Amino acid sequence: MRKPLEDIRVVDMTHVWFGPWCTMMLADMGAEVIRIEPPWGAIDRISEGKLFGGASYTFHHLNQNKKDLTLNLKNAEGMRLLKELIKKSDIVIQNMSVGTMEKLGLGYENLKELNPSIIYAALSGFGQTGPYKNRNCYAMFAEAMSGHSRMTGDGVDPQGPPIEMAMAYGDMGPGSLAAMAILGALRYRDKTGIGQMIDLAQLDCMVALNPAITGYFLSGMLNWEMRKKYPTGGIGGIFKAKDNGWVRVGAYSPSALENMKKFLNVEDPTKENLEKYVANKNRDECVEELVRADLPAAPIYQLNETANDPHLQSRGMFIELDHPLAGKIKTANNPIRFSVTPTERKTAAPTLGQHSREILRNILGLTDNQVDDLISQGVVAFI
DSSP states (O other): OOOTTTTOEEEEEOOTTHHHHHHHHHHHTTOEEEEEEOTTOOHHHHOSSSOBTTBOHHHHHHOTTOEEEEOOTTSHHHHHHHHHHHHTOSEEEEOOOTTHHHHTTOSHHHHHHHOTTOEEEEEESSOSSSTTTTSOOOHHHHHHHTTHHHHHHHTTOTTSOOOOOTTOHHHHHHHHHHHHHHHHHHHHHHHHOOOOEEEEEHHHHHHHTOTHHHHHHHHSSOHHHHHHHSOOOSEEEEEEOTTSOEEEEEEOSHHHHHHHHHHHTOSSOOHHHHHHHHHTSOHHHHHHHHHHTTOOEEEOOOHHHHHTOHHHHHTTOEEEEEETTTEEEEEEOOOOOOSSSOOOOOSOOOOTTTTHHHHHHHTTOOOHHHHHHHHHTTSOOOO
């Protein structure tokens, strides 16, 4: 079965979350993604406390379907091999500090000389231009400066502290937009033969992913101020159940409010009415009754409950893959459903340098003896 990107090769020089999430999306659509790591291992492979088969759980989550090539770029031969690989590739993606690739002689202008049709995606915290471009950045910084952290706290108490978002949305959201941008650049190259550079910043993305900013420009008010002055009606929120579980209800439409009147048997239902109802029910019983009454409701899960939800299981959102060192690994699947060219997770995250010999032989044309020499010189390594 043909895949949308099966004729595309990606040189993946990313690390941590932002870049690896982007490149895994491309790999799931059929691209040959070759992750470049130093022979001693990338920081995201070994940075967290508990390792599973030599890698952190986040590395396992974000690097499926990829091949792994180790190259010591401090060595002239390692750099030469990387450039040869780039000549034979379609896309280079990196999320290093601004200026690092240029210092290595791997900036866009350099790579365009090697491969005129290359698509080069530079992912960073603050972008390649602007007064903050040289600042270090993490997901939580982009979340903080785009208003998300403050607004999450405002949802609890506008006078209280900001609350950080869980699981680095400031990486995953921008990483998704990066994949979309690369697909757009590929489409343009399909029509013109012309490659280009993509400058994509976490902070820019998180600003774009915050509709409350437009609300501020239109109203001059913070989001919580606007909600207080102009309530939208409806009944919703997080409510505690009798068994100490939690229920999320969102009855905001006119039809939902009519259903709520019938359900609670009151003419003017309030949040307090609903809170009292939920407090006298167990969580799952409460959700079932609300859903039967055509009221929008959901249980608030712990991760173990998410992992065992029958709907998610029926949708194929959990898969099991074999890892050479960690054994069988269960993980989340790609959520995109194509009718003709479905995404497919075939392989677990690679071990360090797992595909080095394969890539050096099959793509760059080296012999086994030449690869062995590179290993002895410390240019490449694999487990």
